Amino acid sequence: MISKGAAARCAAGVLGGLMLVGVGTAAFAAYPDPEGSSGVDVKVDIAEVQNGALSLTVENTETALTETGSTAEYRQFTGALPNVTVTDTRTEVPSGVFWYVTGQASDFVGAAGQPSITPDHLGWSPALVTTGNGEVAAGDEVKTSLDEAPNNVGLTGEELLALSLDSASSTAASGQWTAGANLVLKTPVDVAPGGYTSLLTLSLFEDAL
Amino acid sequence: MNTSRLRAALAALATVAGAAALTVTATPAVADEAAAVSWSVTPADASGPDGRVAIEHELDAGETLEDHFAVRNLGTEAVTFRVAAADGFYTRSGRFDMLPSDQESVDAGTWIALPESVTVEPGGTVVVPFTISVPENAEPGDHAAGIAASVLSLKQGEGAEVGVESRVGFRVMTRVTGELAPAFSAQNVRTDYRTSWNPLEPGRIDVSFDVVNEGNTRLEVGGVLDLAGQQVPFPDESAGRQEILPGERHTFSLVVDQVWPLFAFPGEIALAPSVTTADGQSTEVAPAATPLFIWAIPWPQLLVLAGLALIAMALLWRRNRSTRRIEELVRQAREAGRRDAVPERAA
Numbered sequence A: 001m002i003s004k005g006a007a008a009r010c011a012a013g014v015l016g017g018l019m020l021v022g023v024g025t026a027a028f029a030a031y032p033d034p035e036g037s038s039g040v041d042v043k044v045d046i047a048e049v050q051n052g053a054l055s056l057t058v059e060n061t062e063t064a065l066t067e068t069g070s071t072a073e074y075r076q077f078t079g080a081l082p083n084v085t086v087t088d089t090r091t092e093v094p095s096g097v098f099w100y101v102t103g104q105a106s107d108f109v110g111a112a113g114q115p116s117i118t119p120d121h122l123g124w125s126p127a128l129v130t131t132g133n134g135e136v137a138a139g140d141e142v143k144t145s146l147d148e149a150p151n152n153v154g155l156t157g158e159e160l161l162a163l164s165l166d167s168a169s170s171t172a173a174s175g176q177w178t179a180g181a182n183l184v185l186k187t188p189v190d191v192a193p194g195g196y197t198s199l200l201t202l203s204l205f206e207d208a209l
Numbered sequence B: 001m002n003t004s005r006l007r008a009a010l011a012a013l014a015t016v017a018g019a020a021a022l023t024v025t026a027t028p029a030v031a032d033e034a035a036a037v038s039w040s041v042t043p044a045d046a047s048g049p050d051g052r053v054a055i056e057h058e059l060d061a062g063e064t065l066e067d068h069f070a071v072r073n074l075g076t077e078a079v080t081f082r083v084a085a086a087d088g089f090y091t092r093s094g095r096f097d098m099l100p101s102d103q104e105s106v107d108a109g110t111w112i113a114l115p116e117s118v119t120v121e122p123g124g125t126v127v128v129p130f131t132i133s134v135p136e137n138a139e140p141g142d143h144a145a146g147i148a149a150s151v152l153s154l155k156q157g158e159g160a161e162v163g164v165e166s167r168v169g170f171r172v173m174t175r176v177t178g179e180l181a182p183a184f185s186a187q188n189v190r191t192d193y194r195t196s197w198n199p200l201e202p203g204r205i206d207v208s209f210d211v212v213n214e215g216n217t218r219l220e221v222g223g224v225l226d227l228a229g230q231q232v233p234f235p236d237e238s239a240g241r242q243e244i245l246p247g248e249r250h251t252f253s254l255v256v257d258q259v260w261p262l263f264a265f266p267g268e269i270a271l272a273p274s275v276t277t278a279d280g281q282s283t284e285v286a287p288a289a290t291p292l293f294i295w296a297i298p299w300p301q302l303l304v305l306a307g308l309a310l311i312a313m314a315l316l317w318r319r320n321r322s323t324r325r326i327e328e329l330v331r332q333a334r335e336a337g338r339r340d341a342v343p344e345r346a347a
Helices: A005-030 B003-017 B300-347
Strands: A056-060 A074-088 A097-105 A122-128 A137-139 A156-162 A175-188 A196-208 B035-043 B055-059 B064-073 B079-090 B096-098 B119-122 B124-132 B139-155 B162-176 B184-194 B203-213 B224-225 B230-234 B251-257 B263-271 B274-276 B282-284 B288-296
Touching: A005 B300, A056 A196, A056 B162, A074 A097, A074 A137, A074 A156, A074 A196, A074 B162, A122 A137, A122 A156, A122 B139, A156 A175, A196 B096, A196 B139, B035 B079, B035 B139, B035 B162, B055 B064, B064 B079, B064 B119, B079 B162, B096 B139, B119 B124, B184 B251, B184 B263, B184 B274, B184 B282, B203 B263, B224 B251, B230 B251
Parallel strands: A196 B162, B055 B162
Antiparallel strands: A056 A074, A056 B035, A074 A175, A097 A156, A097 A196, A122 A175, A137 A156, B035 B064, B064 B124, B079 B096, B079 B119, B079 B139, B139 B162, B184 B203, B203 B251, B224 B230, B224 B263, B263 B288, B274 B282
């Protein structure tokens, strides 16, 4: 039989110990490393040009954006962006000049006059198809407004891939880099049925650090 | 690809893209199924690319200027590119971009006159002339636009169709002469102390704020966040220059690392932007500071202290209790002794 006093003592001791174990566990918590991605080579034929050029290559492959993985909370349509290749064959590039490819989507306009689905419902996860040596980086995953933060803004003006320079004195590498992206359209379950059309605009621009 | 389906889809897209966009009869910028399209677009003079990365001009209101750009076709088939100018803007991550073809430009994008499409033979380069005509009533200051040549490919699905317009472009900045009035402010300052639950490690402070360009010049924004005895410069070096166009805002998210929770920190955001001029030179603008204040309660450390205190209390309590019990026993023994002694004396 334990006395009231002893029980209170034990409780205080156990509580104190638990607090210490709690913060101790937090101290040892480890975070997983991000996974690397593997790539396959994509061949693009480029004609010889004097002084070289920074060019964009797009495949005209058709891919379906089809319904998969819908739940009770949302309907989900997925597809893949055709591969996009940036080739830099220039021999003389001023230092600090880099390039990037952005993506922005328009409203999904209903074919039968049903209300539009705004572009914040379309997300993507860009990935490099050719890995290269780390000169370029794929853009961050952009989630839809039906997902949780962060980066749940949809394709309002996002990055697919970019040449990364560490300083204004470094110069662009020449080479060829290919990226693709998985597309995800998430809509509320009560979205009006019917056909929708959107235009996804990819843009290659140059800038200087 | 089924041609009638393509045309139907194109027609749908054309409706979406509006009057300024492509039409079915012209079908510029539609890549053939088999061949990939490769192209480059750069500022140029009349004879070809001239090494500029972007185009920048200083013009009077009402003035018109002619310039050029070159479109090279690096593919194996002749391609008709759609050519367009549109208002420029900076994306969330600070990259320059221009409005897509389904959005109507209202500013410098409408000042540029150029052909709707250009056909380039494989391996060929076409120099395209264009004019910038600044309206008489244009506001002084910086006006951003872009020019791009694009192709269109289509994706079709059962529920939703996505057309992909791919474009290669460059920036066209026009500074309209007149009184330049740079102005800016820091708004929406948000701070968050993130406690490390390891009491032996410091936490960090997340700070984010918007810099709003309230003037009529583009600003190259930089500054220093001074908080908890640390100076965090922004933007960080790898991000490069951060330009903000008139009327635009850019969100900076900064981290002050290795901060012990010492209950409260005052600090300030010191903004020192500069105005970039058309010839690439920059002028400083009077800097400004925005104060901020943040609480940082040392919860993990307080919990450790509380835990230690509770354990110590429990131990002390037990010791006191046993001491009291011994004292009680001693007292009882003395009492018994006294009781035993008294009757003896009485007897």
